Amino acid sequence: MASSEPSxxxxxxxxxxxxRQADQDPEFLAHGHTRGVRLHLDYLxxxxxxxxxxxxxxxVVFGSTRIPDPEMARRSLDEARAAHASAPDDEGLERKVAVAERLRAKSRYYxxxxxxxxxVSVASGGPDDCSVVIATGGGPGIMEAANRGAFDVGAKSIGFNITLPHEQFPNPYITPGLCFRFHYFAIRKLHFLLRAKALVVFPGGYGTLDELFETLALxxxxxxxxxxxxxxxxxxWREIFNVDFLVDEGVIDAEDRDLFWFAETAKExxxxxxxxxxSAGTPPCVTP
Known part of the structure; x- marks a missing residue:
């Protein structure tokens, strides 16, 4: 006879x-089959x-997270030289001095x-005007510097951070409420370009090159x-990106050289x- 007791x-x-309710179930939301939902939420x-x-x-401003402000670069170089002086035969320390010297030279880009x-921020309509704002990847280095420039004049700026295995902390100059963190690189890239009126790229590494070349390809x-x-x-850029070689090799067209240009100063x-x-008839919404 079957038991009448509940199982x-x-x-x-x-x-x-x-x-568990679906939207309150972390394990369900992390499932492979719900990736589309997570992508949408990341965007939305x-x-x-x-x-x-x-x-x-x-x-949009991109550049290396490893290029510090000049004062920090100077201190890092002094520390590297002091460590090498205590062990002059250590090739690893000698290498660190060489890298620190290069980063000190590049700190002018900060x-x-x-x-x-x-x-950019002064050209907009004031602290409460969001017609044109600086957007960065949210991290340290060059991105911190661009956010900091907006902060200097009391303007808003955006930081599009990304979750990484070695956690990147947002720089302190991003406007509260405009500091984001994405799970998916693809959605972060989408937001970088959805409202972009320009991409300004400072010296950087793989991440910087990724954003640059993807934008050029698009x-x-x-x-x-x-x-x-x-x-x-x-x-x-001439050292790491020989566009004339690509034209000569026939893998891009000659006019593709005109997709970007070089500048040496912020004003330029x-x-x-x-x-x-x-010239294009699409001026950014800024005051003269």
Whole structure:
């Protein structure tokens, strides 16, 4: 005869994973089959907040997280030299001195990025105007400098951070409420370009190159409307990116050289962006 007793008590039922409400079930939300939902949420949260803040257009700044401000670069170099002096035969310490010297030389780009952030922010309509704002990857180095430039003049700026195995902490100059963290690189890239009126790229490594080349490919293939792409520091970029070689090899067209240009100063970059948009009939929404 079958038992009339329930197979489980109520506590077991209530604690069963199947009983959890779907939107409150972390294990379910992390499942491979719910990736589409997570992608949508990754996009939607930032989209709604950007709309709430009235963000219309962005000037995106990218560059190395490892290029510090000049004072920090000087201290790091002094420390590297002191360590090497105590063990002059240590090749590893000698290498650290060489790297520190190069980063000290490149720390001038931190000041340039900070100045550029100020220029863009001053050109907008004041601290409460979100028609054009600086947007960065949210981290230290060059991105910190650009956010800092906006902060210097009391303007808002955006930080699009990403979850990484070695956690990246957002720099302190991003506007509260406009500091985001994405799980998916693809959604972060989408938000970088959705409102972009220009991409300004300072010396950097793989992450910087990734953003640069993806943007150039999207413009080249007409997947997005053209935007100005400015590379700061001709000598650096000429060393790692020989566009003339690509043309000569026949893997890009000659006109693809015109998808970007070089600048050496913050003012040169900003004036070039304004001129580009004036010529294209699509000026950024900034005051003269």
């Amino acid at each position: 489980s008590d109520r506590a077991i039922l209530l604690n069963s994973p199947s009983y 949260k930032a989209q709604l907040l950007l709309e709430e803040h009235g963000i219309q257009h962005t000037i 000041d340039l990025a900070r100045e550029f952030g100020r220029l 413009i080249q293939t007409r997947k997005i409307e053209p935007v100005p792409v400015v590379l700061i520091g001709r000598s650096y 970059a900003w004036d070039g962006i304004l001129l580009w948009h004036e």
